[in-house]
Amino acid sequence: MARAFPERRLFLRSDTETRFVRLSPSTQAIALSGSALVVGWTILASAVVLMDSVASDDLRDNAAREQAVYENRLNAMSTERDQAFAEARAAQERFTAALDQISDMQSELLDSETRREELEQGMEIAHAKLRDAIVGRDAALAQKAQLASQVEGEHDPILDGALLAEYQTTIDLLAGALDSTASQRDDMAGEAEEAEQFAEEMILEAQLKEDRNDRIFAQLEDALTISVEPLDKMFRSAGLDTGTLLNSVRRGYSGQGGPLSPISFSTKGEAPDEASLRANGILERLDEMNLYRLAATKAPFALPIMSNFRFTSGFGPRWGRMHQGTDFAGAHGTPIHTTADGTVSFAGRQSGYGNLVKIKHDFGIETRYAHMSAIHVKVGQRVSRGDRIGDMGNTGRSTGTHLHYEVRVGGKPVNPMTYIKAARNVF
Known part of the structure; x- marks a missing residue:
């Protein structure tokens, strides 16, 4: 140590005296080591601060990029949600128009059914009149034969002429009635044939409308499934029981009526048909989606900032x-x-x-x-x-x-x- 750090003296001179400070080898070694430690610590601390600053900048940049991606995703999902709602509204309007067409078609079918029943009743009345006329004719012919035999036995020319004239008049009346009845029967048969043809055309049109309504129902059901499933998944992901949640919202909004009332196309008190059941199912899904929408505003799914x-x-x-x-x-x-x-x-x-x-x-x-x-x-x-x-x-x-x-x-x-x-x- 003495060779590396030889003893040194630091002289301090004033106007009246001169002093010196003795620097031993150990003192010089300690001073140099302390200086080295201070310089090293300064370099190390500066490096740490610089690295923290760079890391903070990178973290802020990453957070900014993630936030931009998150906001873009939110905007895209909001656009998709608006489009889904618009498609659901359009599908509901098409569904309402289809229901109006079905109602008109049913009215026409009921009118054609009434006309057919009236024609059948008219034909039955005509057949009954025709049978009565035939029976009357047969009775008149039998009476004529009987009177003719009596006339032949009595040989009264005046009486024979009067009876013959009366019989001829009766026969003419019966013949006229038969001709009129036959004409009415032919007219009713023609009307019945036209009614039957009209009924077949209405049935075909009803089948076409039923196929079109089936496609509309399918589109509505698909749209509702696409809209309801993400809502259901959202509540389940948050740990909420959807059954209890919907029942709670339903109790708070218990009024009924309006466009979501159950549909029944039967006017005779019969059970709803398949179309009615599907329509009621769609209305129930619409009601469920509305309940989900109300519940979504009552649970904290949004960001506070x-x-x-x-x-x-x-x-x-x-x-x-x-x-x-x-x-x-x-x-x-x-x-x-x-x-x-x-x-x-x-x-x-x-x-x-x-x-x-x-x-x-x-x-x-x-x-x-x-x-x-x-x-x-x-x-x-x-x-x-x-x-x-x-x-x-x-x-x-x-x-x-x-x-x-x-x-x-x-x-x-x-x-x-x-x-x-x-x-x-x-x-």
Whole structure:
């Protein structure tokens, strides 16, 4: 060490005296080592800071790209949903037009059936009159023969002439009646043939309309299946029992009537036919889809932030404690929107949460919005999904401007992303 760091003296000279500081080899070695450590630590810390900065930039870029992709996907799904609703409305209009055509066709069939029954009754009356006329004719001929035999026995010329004239008159009347009855019979037979031909044409037209209605029914059923299945999957993915959920919504909207009333094409009190059953099935599916739509507004499937944001902390353990919600970071004053229809149960300041809004929803669900800079609702107020309830801030126990968003079911916190991800392929 003495060879590497020979002893040195540092002279300090003033106007009146001269002093020196003795630097031993060990002192020089310690000073040099300390300087090297300080320089090395400075280089290492600078490298770590630089790497963190680069990594943060990459993370922000990735988050921005993911957010852009997510927003584009949401816009595409919204367009697809609007198109599906438009197709469903168009199919319902076609279905209504088909029902009107079926009603007109049934009226025509009933009219033709009535005419056919009237013709059959007329033909039966004509046949009865014809039989009566034939019987009368036979009786008149027998009476004529009997009188002729009597005349031959009595040989009274005057009486014979009178009887013959009377018989001739009776025979002429019977012949005229027979001719008239035969003519009516021929006319009724022709009308019956025309009615039968008309009935066959109506049956053929009814079959064609039935085929067309079957295609319309099939298209409606397919459209409803495509519309209802994603909604059902969304609720099941969120852990909600669809049967209990729909029954709850049905009890809240229990009015009946209007376009979803059951259809019956029978006017004789008979059981509904296959077309009626299919139509009623479609109406039931439309009612089910409407119930799903109402339920979707009452469960927190939407995002609380509609502006630019980034996720900063998810649901689960964090720093040794349970984080019971999801954090969304954004600019100070970013609007915060409710994620479902409900009633405000708390609006004020609460320890840890800062400015907090609690909203009670159906199905035992509650949502919480914390750390807000401003609150725009009050307790007891009814809100709808998408209403602005406050602004993003940094109140309470918070390290920066963000929204702490919670979803609780039956008082127990659940992961809010379960609902948000469940609705990703629907809204």
